[in-house]
Amino acid sequence: MRSLSEIETAAKRASRAVGFSWGNSEEVGKSIRLLEMFGLQGIKNLNYYLKEKDTKNFEDLNLISEKNEPSSEAFCPIILGISFLDQIKLIENFETIKFKKIAHPIIFLSFLSRASEISGKKIYIKFDQNEILMNLNVNISSNIFNKEFPKFANEIEIKFVNNQDNFTDSEWNSLYKLAENTFVEESESLKQGAAGAGLTDND
């Protein structure tokens, strides 16, 4: 088994070898390491991408807007990912961000996971029949785990999930009521003597 350290270094050097700057290659190394740590096929897909890079003229997108469409070839997932990461503070206020045609989207996803941590918001991604939730770079949930990840995404929709509860008030209250059963009902003498502070705030 390769260690994550070996994975990061090899991904960084391979990216540099095909022409990315050292700084961008460092980003690729981190991102591929992350995918492999989450059990996703980072090395495999980076290989696919690097092999295609010379023959296909993937497009760079440096400034992300709400709707993004390449002029002919698909977007390069690395430059797109780095742009997303760099511009996260600007674009996190968009309600939805749409992309058309992204090559090897799993590589792009690794940058979204890191962006989720920076923005402090979960990021929901939908493309074709696939749904993925980036959970603050702590984990990635998806309905395509253990399946071959698509090499191409035709339409991708991204939403920042506002920090909100995953449950109803009544579900919370029901649980909280049970939790209260660990508390002691205070008698008068306990009210007088068991608290550290005074009985009024005016003393």
Place this chain on the structure above:
Amino acid sequence: MKIELRDPNTIMKLSRLGSFHQSKLSFLRSFLSEFKDWDYNRDFFNLDQEGYGEAVYSFKKKDRVYSLVCFANPIKDEERSDRVIATKWDAAFTLHDGIPSRDDIKRLKDEVPKQEVGRLTFKELTLSRANKSVRVFNHVVESLSEGKQPDVNLLSKVGYLYRTTAVYGSGKFGLADRFRIKNREEINGPFRLEMMLVYLVRQFTFDQVNHVAHCKNPKKAVKLDKQICKNLGIGNSTGLGMAPFIVNHPTLLNNWILSRETALKEIREIKIVKNEDSELFKDCVKKSLKNITSWNTDSEYQQKKISLLLKNVEKFINYIENNFDFKTEYPFNEIYLWLEQNTCEECIEYIVSIMMEPYSNITNPLVSNMSSDEDKYFNIPTNRTVQELRDIIEVKYPNILDINFDQKENHQNFWFISKNKEEPRLADRFEEHGSELEQPLAVARDIKKLYEKLLSEKNNSSIAEFLSLNSELRHVVRRAFIIEKFPYSEIQDNTISKNIVPIDMLRLKLSFFGALKFDPRSDKWLRICMFQGAPLPGELKNYDEQWVYKTNN
């Protein structure tokens, strides 16, 4: 009195970093301190008459066990090389996490002796190999087998029976990644498991030499005297492989240096020094003279440094004996200021290290700050502005901005990775091929390039905008934002100049390891000794903390 931390623009120059010495903060000393109450054991020892075979040593505490697995193999004299191009060694070692099963040992026997071309697993933590100092090893075997102790003068000149030629950790060749074990309290300090490996290897060398001598002449052989063992360490040959490490790990470098600087600052701020503390300090300085006079090297460069160091330390001893009163207020501050005025860089840093000896209360808390969670500082704050980045560079890299990189001698060299051994190398860009594959280690040149580019940008442009058009400078943009928070994260020197002395970079790292007796074999590699004078495993529960100044060699 409030003392400022020393200026990174002075301390982070290569000549100063290359003058650092071991101290209480050094990793081999903090390793001994952490593991002193662990149970040491030789679990398995199966060597043949020639000393070839396997052995296992362990440290254990509660449910945690670390086991050194050793493999000693025959090699021909002509196959023995300290260079990284070697493919065979007298012995190979790995530190296994837990108790190795028979299957583990079988697997490791196939892989560990192969070193870089073998594969380890997450169950192994560190990997190393070592060669005998044949001259010394054979002499010790001969002497012991005849019932005599060896010639201590010969031993003193070399200082070890074996020298390691590489110690690997943190995910190399399949070893466990650091993140798997980073929450273990006992290894909350850099390179602690590498230090454990080297320390246990030292014990293996004593056991092996005793075993071979005994097999040679069972009736007459004696064991190597414990005091002689104690005065032997483990040698190490180190080449350029170590140099890029300190460039590639800026926050870690900062935390090492910052801990040292904080210790010095706090010691200088002590108003009244207790008599016992000043006596301990003076005692260590005086006893340390033996470490200088027994420091052997053929390197003219190092001989000059040692000779000047010796003169300066003697001058310092004369000063504190005859012209200095420890009852004065803030005595260590006075001493430091005197050192700056009257001694060389090597001596200043030598005495700074010894100042820490009486103050475990200051150094111990700092030891736990010497690791770094580097990933936390990887992301670039791209919402910051060009103006802010420019300000950071002007404040943090003032001397770097003065370097004229159009002059040939200021960019004469380049760092690259050798295809043959995947190791870093340094070469003249005007004489050798390969500079187009230069590694990103020319930080000074690239920072200057970044600064010049920023001068033509709008002040309020964001870093995100800047990077979208200047991705070739991304690696140094990241570094500039790191140094903003970590003042000692960067070498304030030109690492590609004609005059660079790469062993300064090696010495910096090795001093933090706790190495003694730096012996440069060229400007690109050197030999050192580790654990010379250190307590033996059986003595760890109660040992003299200042052992490093009390060796007999």
